[in-house]
Amino acid sequence: MRSTWDQQQSNTFQKNKIYRMNSFVVMTLADYIEIETTRDELIRACKQAADLIRTRVDYKYILVLLFLKRLSDEWKREYNEALKTLLEKGLSKEEAENLAKDRSFHRFEYPERYTWEELRKNINGLPVRLSEALKLLAEKNPELQGVVDRLDFLEFTRHRDNFDILVQLFELFSGLNLGRASDSILGDAYEWLIGYFAPQKAKEGEVFTPSEVVDLIVRIVDPKPMDSVYDPAAGYARMLIRAYDYVKQKYGEEEARELDRLAEETKKNGVPWDKLKAELGLRVTRL
Template sequence: MTLADYIEIETTRDELIRACKQAADLIRTRVDYKYILVLLFLKRLSDEWKKEYNEALKTLLEKGLDRKEAEVLAKDKSFHRFTYPEKYLWEELRKNINELPVRLSEALKLLAEKNPELQGVVDRLDFLEFTRHRDNFDILVQLFELFSGLNLGRASDSILGDAYEWLIGYFAPQKAKEGEVFTPSEVVDLIVRIVDPQPMDSVYDPAAGYARMLIRAYDYVKQKYGEEEAKKLFLYGQEVNPTTYAIAKMNAIVHGIKDIKLEVGDTLKNPRFKEGETFRKFDIVIANPPWNQDGYGEEELKKAEFYDERFKYGFTPKQSADWAWIQHMLASAKRKVGVVIDNGCLFRGGKERQIRKAILERDLIECVILLPEKLFYNTGAPGAIIIFNKQKPENRKGKILFINASNEFEKHPEVRKLNRLGEQHIEKIVNAYNEFKDGDGFCRVVSLEEIRENDYNLNVTLYVFPQEEIEEIDVAKEWEELRAIEEEMREVELRIEEYLSELKY
């Protein structure tokens, strides 16, 4: 079959998710699921290139070009999003399964060479190393054949994005045990809706992970203002783990986001985004950094780039970098910061209290949200969201909104021990933030003066606590029911006495 004969049958969301579930069953916990993501990405690039080739060929033939000339021109890179080496198209790789690991490694290496934006991305995982164990070779072949039944050339970005999200979420419990940070989709959605990015904004995540917060910011603007406006967003992220960075880049591409800028490196030590002689500033900064990360005490932070500007409110204790992350985010923001963080950083003393006090006195904190327990894969502890605003409206100055969302959850439909935020819970929290007023044991506006009196303690339960529902009691009805019970007891006692008297005779 020639490239021109390639028949394009669109793969549906259900078909793709079903294939992902089968792939997950194949590998279980035996091998890293990132190999599935790479194969899925390669299949997408291969099928997309074939689709672009056919569309270009059709256009050129309609313009009257000779078929042979048109077939050559249709392969020109001007018709394609990525340059794809034709001899490594999926169907070509399939012709010799025994050589699959070698050919896959060659394909990914060549893709990285021909597409600078894929360097350090598709060539990050080694299929030759992966298949040194014979069982892994069999798994690779089965995965390859499974994806061979899909046509991803015309599948929408949202469908591919959903597949990536499903796979990342499915393996999150396993990866959490290995130390990876995974933010539940509902928490990502909540924080993005609160910070409310607009077209033309720059959005930065200094602990990007799989870039899910940045992708959600893009989708939020797309849903609210349209795709063309979403394309006007400027997205930036930094991730310390090179393999996680590679998945983040692929994740953004399959979501249809072309202009995201991602860098590899330790953000606290060396922020990669710079402007002139200093670090870059962004309209909005959002992140779920590693909680209670150790190893970033005063001695270490003083070695960091721009430390005097980024950590000007104080140095964190060696055992927890929570307020180091927060300070970096504040220093990097022009307008708003939204951070998901350990609840303990709201009230711990010592160096953290001093930093908290300095930031509070500058009136930078706008809202503190206590989340429910058991939302996160790697801890049952209730996290918190802190919203900082450098451009507080006049009516919010000198005040902080505390939201106690500890009861706003439903049981997770797939993970027995977990809870999750439902849509109604997210809406309730976002509405409370937007309205910025007291609300029946759920939220309360607190003055900076009251927080000073509490020694700069930001523990949400200190300021707002869910009201217990008091059941109204109908006293008359309860009295009647009690009298009826007593009457029944007297009748039973009489019958027992009669029975005992009969036994005596």
């Protein structure tokens, strides 16, 4: 009698087709094709995450988890690319695996024992392991200090309900592949989350400017190359980033680099300003 095949589709985020033969898993599509998460899928995941926490939990826990997933996926992608290159150069499997972890192949130094997959192996110990991972990441990458290590997951999960929320968020983001996600896609996700929780944060003194208003202001100001653009309450520098994009689209990338952008911020807002200064050419003053 011929064996029957049935194909099962995993959830929206995993996009991982499992083929079975008499209930025996023989292969997964993810073993052969690296499927990247799209903008729509990422926003959909953010909506689910927001629905999980409502207003009970600070949305910054979502941001940090999302950022950690990006760092982990990016490190894994860089590792696989380096491993392939080293094997093609004739190194043994053991030599290539060890060398592919070298800092020179990676944008950030990421401890392998704290990759997302490793963290997922011990869900009950997740709060402790997350705290350890974020602290170590900040120690090894000075530009991440004050960004990834500003939340205490141990304190957060002292309440059992919060532990359950953390596990659900972690499992939700486990289905994402952010190894090649552009800054634009991640920026859209962050902006959606910030906008969604804006009414709540406004009561605490944090005011969010909708992207439509930011775009309108930039068009009215109509910045040109060699102009200086100053934002006295920069937040996440969205106004300055949009100003750069506006000049780039209108005059070209080379001319856009001549735009002088000055941001003023507070040390406590958790924005990775050193990274932004390096990547976006911002001048920053601190209150």
